[in-house]
Amino acid sequence: MSAPLRFDGKVVLVTGAGNGLGREYALAFAERGASVVVNDLGGNFKGEGKSSRAADIVVEEIRAKGGKAVANYDSVEEGEKLVRTALENFGRIDVVVNNAGILRDRSFARISDQDWDLIHKVHLRGSFQVTRAAWPHMKKNNYGRIIMVASAAGIYGNFGQANYSAAKLGLLGLGNTLAIEGKKSNIFCNTIAPIAGSRMTETVMPPDLVEALKPEYVSPLVLYLCHESCEENGSLFELGAGWIGKLRWERTKGSVCREPGKKMTPEDVRDNWDKITDFRNSTHPTSTTESSAEMFNILKNLENQKPSRSSPSSGGMDIEAxxxxxxxxxxxxxxxxxxxxxxxxxxxxxxxxxxxxxxxxxxxxxxxxxxxxxxxxxxxxxxxxxxxxxxxxxxxxxxxxxxxxxxxxxxxxxxxxxxxxxxxxxxxxxxxxxxxxxxxxxxxxxxxxxxxxxxxxxxxGAGKFGGKRNSDEAKPTANPPKRPPDASISEKTGIDQAALYRLSGDRNPLHIDPSFAAMGGFSQPILHGLCSFGYATRHVLRQYCNNDVSKFKAIKVRFSKPVLPGQTIQTDMWKEGSRVFFQCKVVENGSTSLSGSYIDLHEGGAPTKSLSSGSLQTDALFNDMAQRASSQPELAKKINAIFLFEITKDKKIAAKWTADMKTGGGAFMKGILKLKGNMMLAQKLGELLKPAPAGSTQTSKSSSGGSSLLSDALFEDMAKRAKSQPNVAKKINAVFLFDITKDGKPAAKWTADMKTGGGVYKGEPKQGKADCTLTIDDKNMVDMASGKLNGQTAFMKGLLKLKGNMMLAQKLGSLFGETSKL
CATH class of the missing domain: 3.10.129.10 (Hotdog Thioesterase)
Incomplete structure (x- = not known):
């Protein structure tokens, strides 16, 4: 008969040793000569309360039989204190049995944060803290035995124990890793999943079953695994009622579900499902090396199957493919x-x-x-x-x-x-x-x-494949001139800028989720590089293009450093010819976010048609307005404002007319007339379009001759009206600018100066600025003056666009004829 397994000279720490399995382990180790630290917080099985009585009783029982034992009443979360008790009383630590545990069973939907956290603090974190405290001493002694106590609930799952199951399976992973790391120092770690009658199981098992599953049927395996003669390491055992079984992983042979050069799809998985789940010819990997070996073999086979359509690089990359x-x-x-x-x-x-x-x-x-x-x-x-x-x-x-x-x-x-x-x-x-x-x-x-x-x-990490470093295909960056910037624009980004920009398509969580940002090495979510790209585009457009997007040709940037939402972007610009070099800096820290950057512009584009070319139909209208203002000087007094008319044609400004009367029902959607300045002055312009008093001289013929704008005659008539009715200018008392368009493009500008006495004339205001600017299509201008188009309706439908004092537009009726509905 072989010699009994003794533990003389060994020091054993058993957590949760006041009752049940822990008590049995402590008594068994002490009986075989070990010095035992009996740890127990003294609470109930739910982890509530605290008492020294449970540990003291076990210590007294051991000592009564001639054994060596001391009590410890600390929580396993304070692992250092437990190990210190062993060192102070016995000088060393050889064995740790992580037995302490509690239950807080709830169905998953009812588990509270406290239910989850307490289970993990005692089972998983507690085992970690105690083992970590003992680890350096075991390494120093070149000896150690550790037991992790898992559960069938952790291995297989169990209803109402999601918190408990997660912690218990976590102990298996912890134990397996310690077995690997400790092996070279003669530190072995195994995991057991016992079933036994105890304070915890008596709440879910009938009394006769609890009696049959006595703790003494579990302790023999624990003692054997902790003996110096046992070389078992990194294993998992289920046991109870005298039965012991070892568990291992089993993996099917599986199936390769993709082909070289083809995209793998869910249908490929579905079509191979029987092979994926077939346990015939299964394997039993015991390490990550064995687990991944099969993967590497599969990759190698796939590589060998790859079509030889080109010469792959030495790194396996097929650039030509x-x-x-x-x-x-x-x-x-x-x-x-x-x-x-x-x-x-x-x-x-x-x-x-x-x-x-x-x-x-x-x-x-x-x-x-x-x-x-x-x-x-x-x-x-x-x-x-x-x-x-x-x-x-x-x-x-x-x-x-x-x-x-x-x-x-x-x-x-x-x-x-x-x-x-x-x-x-x-x-x-x-x-x-x-x-x-x-x-x-x-x-x-x-x-x-x-x-x-x-x-x-x-x-x-995808480099070093033997490829070239440069390419003729790449659009080059360009450094700015070596002189101070010609212009700079600084603009503070919003704290929610990244959250807003991501709605345009780039929904990378790096820019919204702090946890993803942390994985990328950032303290908080960063701004999209393409957002800074957009800021720079806006700045150059504002500085050198007057926000005319048609002048933009191309942009090139290099993304250098990140910008945080809420920081200030400073765009420094250098213009040379049609190229604007720029770089963007973060004002708060001085780092360069965009470098080697430039925007190319279209220079010398199609010239704007001459405002005096006489090709706009509104020219006749403005000529008529001019005659009207001239023949009716009282209009200027009545209107008392200067109007600038920007006439568009083909969506581009074609002409500007000024009416100087100061110095001498639908939805507002797509607009044709814009008002800028004091928009209410536009209401006064009707005065210029009213018929001249009886006996006054008027003509609708364009003074410019050969005009193709209908509104020219209208403005010429307005000019006559303003001149002949000076009271109109006083009544209006504002300057209007009419931007006349044709086919969506600028066609003419007319000014109605009812403030400085300048009258109605073609072009921009000669004195000061327009109080109200109107942008309107040539034909719509005539229709509005003739009464075919109601001004209020046109404005609400977007057929009138006003800039400035909108209320002035109401005065414009004085400049138009009686049929005007401005």
């Missing part, structure tokens, strides 16, 4: 709402002087900020990367947007359905990663190319 890949085209539809949302996302504000053109769909000059062209392209290239491509597999958690180039071939319309086609043009080897260069061409409904984008994406 990636470049030859034809990604399916993507369709992107947007409306004015998306355009406005994007403008807000890149900082457009109602505080800006001409904000309506970017933020109000009813504005006559409503337009799309050019950098919006990156949005449909971003959707396309992201879809290609997510969908996968042959020759280059991308881990989307390791991609960084490095550079961006965007070129517009014509301004984007406020709403459209665009089609984008993406393709890889090169992959560069930068050592620490690879740079994927993707070109995206975007077409409108007529299949006309409207934009080109190039995305340079850095893929961390």
């Amino acid at each position: 990636a470049k030859a890949h034809q990604a399916p085209p993507t369709e992107f539809s947007y409306t004015e709402r998306d355009v406005i949302l994007y403008a807000l996302g890149i900082g457009s504000s109602t505080k800006e002087e001409d904000y309506l053109k970017f933020l109000f769909e009813g504005a006559g000059d409503f337009c799309v900020i050019p950098s919006f062209a990156v949005i449909p392209a971003f959707s396309s290239q992201t879809g290609m990367m997510v969908g996968g491509m042959p020759g280059f597999q991308i881990d989307l958690t390791k991609v960084l947007h490095g550079e961006q180039y965007t070129e517009l071939y014509k301004p984007l319309p406020p709403r459209a359905t665009l089609t984008s086609r993406s393709r890889v043009v090169d992959i560069l080897d930068k050592g620490s990663g690879a740079v994927l260069i993707v070109n995206v061409e975007t077409f409108d409904e007529k299949n006309e190319k409207v934009a080109f984008n190039q995305f340079s994406t850095f893929v961390v």
Whole structure:
């Protein structure tokens, strides 16, 4: 018969040893010569209360039999105190049995935070704290035995014990890792899942079953696993009622569900399900090495099956295959709402002087900020990367947007359905990663190319494959001139800027979720690089283009450092020829967020038609208004304002007329007449269109001769009326500017100066600024003056656009004929 297993000279710490299994372990170790630390907080099985009585009774029982034992009443969360008790009383620590535990059973829907946290604090965190405190002493002694106590509930799950199950299975993972790390120091760790009658199980088991499952049927395995002669390590055992069984993992042979060069789909999984779940010829991996070995074999086999369509790099990357890949085209539809949302996302504000053109769909000059062209392209290239491509597999958690180039071939319309086609043009080897260069061409409904984008994406860890470092395909960056910037614009971003910008398509959680930002190494969510890209576009447009989007040609940027929402972006600009070099800095810390950047502009575009060319139909109208103002000087006194009329044609300003009368029912949607300044002065202009008093001389013939604008005659008549009726100017007392358009383009400008006595004349105000500016189509101007178009209705429907003092527009009736409904 073999010698009995003794523990003489060994020091054993048993947690939760005041009752049940823990008590049995403590008594058994002491009986076989071990010095035992009996730990028990003295609470009930729910973890409530505290008492020294439970531990003291066990210690007294051990000592009564001649054994060595001391009590400890600390919580296992204070592991250092438990181990210190062993060291102070016995000088060492050899064995730890992590037995302490409580129950707080609830169905999953009823588990409270406290129910969850207490279970994990005692079972998982407590075992961690005690074992960690003992670990350095075991390593020093080159000896240690550790027992983790799991449960069948942790292995298999059990109704009403989600908190308990999670903690118990966590102990298995902890124990397996300690077995690996401790092996070289002769520290072995095993996990048991016992079933025995105890304070905890007596609440869920009938009395006769509790009696049959005595703790003494469990302790023998624990003692054997903790003996110095036992070399079992990293194992899991189920036991109870004298039965002991060892558990292991079992894995099916499985099935490879993809083919080289093809996208793996859910249908591939479905079609291989029987093989995936077939346990015939199964394996039993015991380590991560064994677990991953099969994966590496599969990858190797797939690589060997890869079609030899080109010469892959030494790193297994097939650049030619990636470049030859034809990604399916993507369709992107947007409306004015998306355009406005994007403008807000890149900082457009109602505080800006001409904000309506970017933020109000009813504005006559409503337009799309050019950098919006990156949005449909971003959707396309992201879809290609997510969908996968042959020759280059991308881990989307390791991609960084490095550079961006965007070129517009014509301004984007406020709403459209665009089609984008993406393709890889090169992959560069930068050592620490690879740079994927993707070109995206975007077409409108007529299949006309409207934009080109190039995305340079850095893929961390994908380098060192033997590829080239540079490419002729890449759009180059450019450094600014070595002189102080010609202009600078600083603008503070909103604290919610990233949250707003992401609604335009880039919903990477890095920009909204602090936990994702932390994984990326950031203290808080960062602003999208393409948001700063948009800010820079706005700044250059404002500084050098007077916000005329038609002057924008292309932009190139390099994303250098992140911007945090709420920080201030400073755009420094240098203009040389048609190129504006720029860089963006974060004012708060001085870091450069965009570098090597520039915007190319269209210079010397189609010239605006001469305002005196006489090609606008409204010229006759303004000539008539001029004659009317001249023949009726009382009109100036009545109106008493200066009006500037900006006449548009084909949505561009074609002429400006000034009416100087000072110095001598529907929805407001798409507009044709705009008022700027004191808009209420526009109401006075009707005076200039009223018929002249009997006997006065009037003509509707254009004084400019050969005019193609209907409104010319109207303004000429207004001029006569203002001159002949000076009381009209006094009544109006404002300056109006009429911007006349034709076919949506500027066609003429007329001023009605009813303030300084200047009368009605073609062009902008000669003195001061217009109190009220009206932008209106040539034909609509005539219809309004003739009474065919009601001014109030036109304004509400957007057929009148006013800028300035809108109320002045009510006075304009004095300048028009009696049929005018201004």
